[in-house]
Every structure is written in structure tokens, then in C-alpha cells.
Amino acid sequence: MDEQADADYPPRRAGWPQRVFYYGAAHRFCSVRVQAWDGEAGRSPLKLRDEEIMFLRDGAGSGRMTGHTLVIGAGVSGLSVARTLLQLGQRVTVLERGAAGGESSWAGGGILSPLLPWDYDEPVTALALRSMAGYADWVDGVEAASGQNVEFWRCGMLALDVTAPEQALAWCAAHGMAALRDCPGTPPLAPAVPPEDNRIWLPDVAQARNPRLVAALRAAVIRQGGTLREHCPATGVLTQGGRVTAVRTVTEDFPADRVVLATGAWSGLGLTGLAATPHVRPIRGQMLLFKLEPGTLETILYRGGLYLIPRRDGHLLVGSTLEDAGFDKSTDDATRRRLHAEAADLLPALAAAQAVRHWAGLRPGSPDNIPVIDRHPDFDNVFVNAGHYRYGVTMAPASAELLADLMDGRTPALDPAPYRWQAALTRSWEKACS
Numbered sequence: 001m002d003e004q005a006d007a008d009y010p011p012r013r014a015g016w017p018q019r020v021f022y023y024g025a026a027h028r029f030c031s032v033r034v035q036a037w038d039g040e041a042g043r044s045p046l047k048l049r050d051e052e053i054m055f056l057r058d059g060a061g062s063g064r065m066t067g068h069t070l071v072i073g074a075g076v077s078g079l080s081v082a083r084t085l086l087q088l089g090q091r092v093t094v095l096e097r098g099a100a101g102g103e104s105s106w107a108g109g110g111i112l113s114p115l116l117p118w119d120y121d122e123p124v125t126a127l128a129l130r131s132m133a134g135y136a137d138w139v140d141g142v143e144a145a146s147g148q149n150v151e152f153w154r155c156g157m158l159a160l161d162v163t164a165p166e167q168a169l170a171w172c173a174a175h176g177m178a179a180l181r182d183c184p185g186t187p188p189l190a191p192a193v194p195p196e197d198n199r200i201w202l203p204d205v206a207q208a209r210n211p212r213l214v215a216a217l218r219a220a221v222i223r224q225g226g227t228l229r230e231h232c233p234a235t236g237v238l239t240q241g242g243r244v245t246a247v248r249t250v251t252e253d254f255p256a257d258r259v260v261l262a263t264g265a266w267s268g269l270g271l272t273g274l275a276a277t278p279h280v281r282p283i284r285g286q287m288l289l290f291k292l293e294p295g296t297l298e299t300i301l302y303r304g305g306l307y308l309i310p311r312r313d314g315h316l317l318v319g320s321t322l323e324d325a326g327f328d329k330s331t332d333d334a335t336r337r338r339l340h341a342e343a344a345d346l347l348p349a350l351a352a353a354q355a356v357r358h359w360a361g362l363r364p365g366s367p368d369n370i371p372v373i374d375r376h377p378d379f380d381n382v383f384v385n386a387g388h389y390r391y392g393v394t395m396a397p398a399s400a401e402l403l404a405d406l407m408d409g410r411t412p413a414l415d416p417a418p419y420r421w422q423a424a425l426t427r428s429w430e431k432a433c434s
């Protein structure tokens with residue numbers, strides 16, 4: 001898979017096969033210890049038990065076969081579920097309309113945390129923190145299975161101009177998240193940024209280079225025996241007696257014992273024969289990419305909705321916008337200029353730099369940023385993993401784990417109630433773009 005930095009956008013990439021059809025040997029696993037922050041006393045919410053780590057990394061479970069699962073959508077949500085089911089010894093086929101990982105999962109920034117974690121409802125926190133606690137190990141597993149590096153980097157995040165910083169610090173302490181009032185080795189901020197502003201440094205916040213992460217997930221799914229069909233849009237379903245028996249595509253029907261809908265921002269569109277759709281809609285985000293000297297910035301910066309994400313090789317992402325623009329992925333010059341100017345106000349090295357790339361992606365928007373991870377209300381064998389909105393990369397491991405538990409009838413580690421289909425219908429879109 002290519003990078004945002006220096007290669008083509010995946011849907012245009014000429015060298016990609018139109019269809020991929022592989023079977024491979026099942027991956028074998030081992031247990032590992034978590035590298036999570038320990039907290040002051042007792043068990044931190046960021047500390048997982050060994051068996052939980054084993055699940056997040058390796059998907060260890062019953063291993064029983066439950067037939068053939070078709071996952072629709074090969075973004076981070078679909079590929080993560082596919083990988084988890086494969087690790088449980090199940091048969092999986094992933095159908096993808098375009099190229100795997102070519103939509104939101106490619107377009108985003110790869111920050112592995114909510115931006116201001118204290119600003120979100122508890123269901124967002126629960127899913128995000130569980131993922132964050134196991135992310136390094138989950139990435140280890142993906143890298144081992146794929147043979148690809150995803151550039152996981154615990155670079156920290158410095159949030160400037162935080163409203164009510166004392167409350168934010170108290171929230172961090174209560175949730176086992178390391179937080180300090182300043183960043184050691186302060187980044188090269190513009191002189192106009194006052195040093196005494198309300199800043200909070202979150203040293204444990206990490207990032208993954210998301211285009212590489214989805215490329216590695218894609219490779220892991222294939223190497224672990226999954227079947228991936230790219231450029232193969234699902235158009236509808238065939239049903240019998242309250243169950244879906246097959247998924248229709250333009251070229252053929254795929255028989256299915258179970259179906260997972262992981263169609264990102266398109267989840268609200270539905271498929272012929274599957275009338276009810278989850279409460280998800282596209283929210284556009286524009287991003288800019290710069291290339292600076294490596295080491296110019298070594299932590300994520302956040303201020304007033306704007307973030308700067310450095311990559312190890314000197315590339316730097318600036319984002320983003322929250323636009324209710326339907327399925328339109330176009331960008332505009334006014335936004336490019338505004339994002340550039342605001343970023344240069346923080347980091348002077350950007351003032352003379354030219355953006356090397358500007359793109360937009362469609363987040364799978366959901367009210368209050370709470371995804372739907374549940375069974376479909378009309379069909380017993382259809383499941384949904386969609387609506388992760390701003391934090392789908394962050395939430396991927398724990399969401400896949402939760403959905404796999406629900407599918408196989410295991411007791412989930414997280415309370416599934418907030419992620420239910422019906423719970424989403426009770427929430428309003430009011431805050432979706434704020």
C-alpha cells in the first residue's frame with residue numbers, strides 16, 4: 001500500500017490487482033506483556049490482563065468454526081474484524097468496492113487517541129482506552145503477520161489552550177492517562193504562542209502511519225488465510241427466513257453464513273434487501289501534507305481543532321475540517337490557505353513551506369462519535385461495525401474484539417449497550433460537526 005506522502009492515492013494505483021484471491025496458512029500466536037502505563041495505585045484502566053492482551057494481539061479464543069463470514073468493506077474496521085475472526089479459526093471473505101484501505105482509513109491522521117479525551121462521553125472513552133492499552137501489542141501482531149512496519153510511534157500529544165486544564169488533568173488521573181502541564185523538550189513553537197497558556201502534555205499518546213497500517217492489515221488478512229475481493233461492490237443481499245443467505249455483487253453472489261457491514265461513511269446507504277441502515281453519515285475532513293526536515297517536530301500538536309502530526313521522515317500532516325458535505329470528497333483553496341496559516345501560527349517552520357498534497361476523506365460520522373457495533377435488527381446473521389467517526393483507527397482493535405465476542409456469543413469485556421443499533425437511534429446529530 002502506498003503512503004499519503006509520496007505515492008498515488010490507492011484507488012488510482014495502477015499496479016494493484018483488480019482481484020485478489022488467496023488462501024494461506026493460519027497464523028500461530030504467542031502471549032506477550034503489555035507496555036501500558038501503570039497508574040498510581042491498583043489496576044489502571046490502561047493496564048490489561050495477560051489474557052486480554054493475548055486476545056487483542058492474537059484473537060485467542062475458542063477457535064470453533066462458525067461457517068463463512070463475509071465482511072463488506074475493507075477499511076480499518078472491516079479488516080480488523082476479518083483478522084480477529086481469522087485468528088479464531090474462522091473462514092472470512094472481505095468484499096471491497098474499491099482498493100482495500102483506500103477511503104477514510106487512508107485519509108486520516110492516525111492519532112491513536114481522542115483529541116481532547118476528556119471531552120467525550122464514556123462509551124467513546126471505554127472503546128478508545130481499551131484499544132489504546134493494547135495498541136502496541138496489536139500492531140506487533142499485525143506487523144508479524146504481514147511482515148510490514150506500520151510506524152507506530154508513541155510521540156505524545158501537546159494540547160494548547162485547553163479550557164479548564166485542572167478538570168482535564170483530573171479526568172486523566174481518573175482514567176489512568178498520564179498527563180503533565182508541560183512538555184519536556186518543548187517543541188519549536190512560534191514566539192507568539194505564550195508559554196504560560198493552558199497546555200497539557202499527554203506523553204503516552206501514540207500514532208500509527210495509517211496508510212501503512214491498513215496496508216499491513218490487508219496483507220495480514222491475506223496471509224492468515226482470508227480471501228479479499230477488491231473492486232467488488234456489494235449491491236444487495238439474498239434472504240430466507242430472517243437470515244441473509246448471500247451477498248450480491250455486480251458480478252456474482254457470495255454465499256454467507258454471517259455478514260459484517262463495515263462500509264464506513266457509506267453504511268447509511270444500505271443494500272438492496274437490507275432496508276434498515278445504521279445511524280451513520282459522511283463527514284468530510286480535509287488534510288494537508290508538508291515535507292520538513294526530519295526531527296523538526298517530534299510530538300503531535302493540538303490547538304483549537306487544528307492538529308499537526310509529524311511523521312518520522314519529516315512529513316507532517318495538518319488537519320482537519322468537519323464538513324457536512326455528503327459524499328463529496330473535493331477540497332478547496334480557502335481551506336488549504338486557512339489550515340496552512342493556522343498551522344504556521346503554531347510552527348514557524350511551516351510558514352515558508354508549500355503543501356505537497358491536499359486531500360479530503362469521508363469519516364463515518366455518528367452522533368456523539370459512538371459507533372454501532374451490534375447485530376442487525378432484521379437479520380440474525382448480519383452484524384455491523386461502523387460509525388467510528390473521528391476515531392476509527394484508534395478504536396479498531398477493541399471494536400473488532402467486541403463485535404467478534406457478540407458474533408460468537410462470548411461475554412464481551414466492554415458493556416455492549418452503548419454501541420447497540422437502537423442506542424444510536426436515540427442520539428442527535430446536533431454536535432456532529434462541532
Ligand SMILES: Cc1cc2nc3c(=O)[nH]c(=O)nc-3n(C[C@H](O)[C@H](O)[C@H](O)COP(=O)(O)OP(=O)(O)OC[C@H]3O[C@@H](n4cnc5c(N)ncnc54)[C@H](O)[C@@H]3O)c2cc1C
Nearest residue numbers: 073075076077097105108109110111234264285361392394
Ligand atoms: C481527515 C480525517 C482525519 C482522521 N484522523 C483520525 C485520527 O487521527 N485517528 C483516528 O483514530 N481516526 C481518524 N479518522 C477517522 C478514521 O479514519 C475513520 O473513523 C476510520 O478510518 C473508519 O474506518 P472504516 O473502515 O469504518 O471506514 P473506511 O476506511 O471508509 O472503510 C469503509 C470501506 O467500505 C467500502 N465500501 C463502502 N460501501 C461498500 C460496498 N457496498 N461494497 C463493498 N465495499 C464498500 C469503502 O470503499 C471503504 O473502503 C480521520 C478521518 C479523516 C477523514
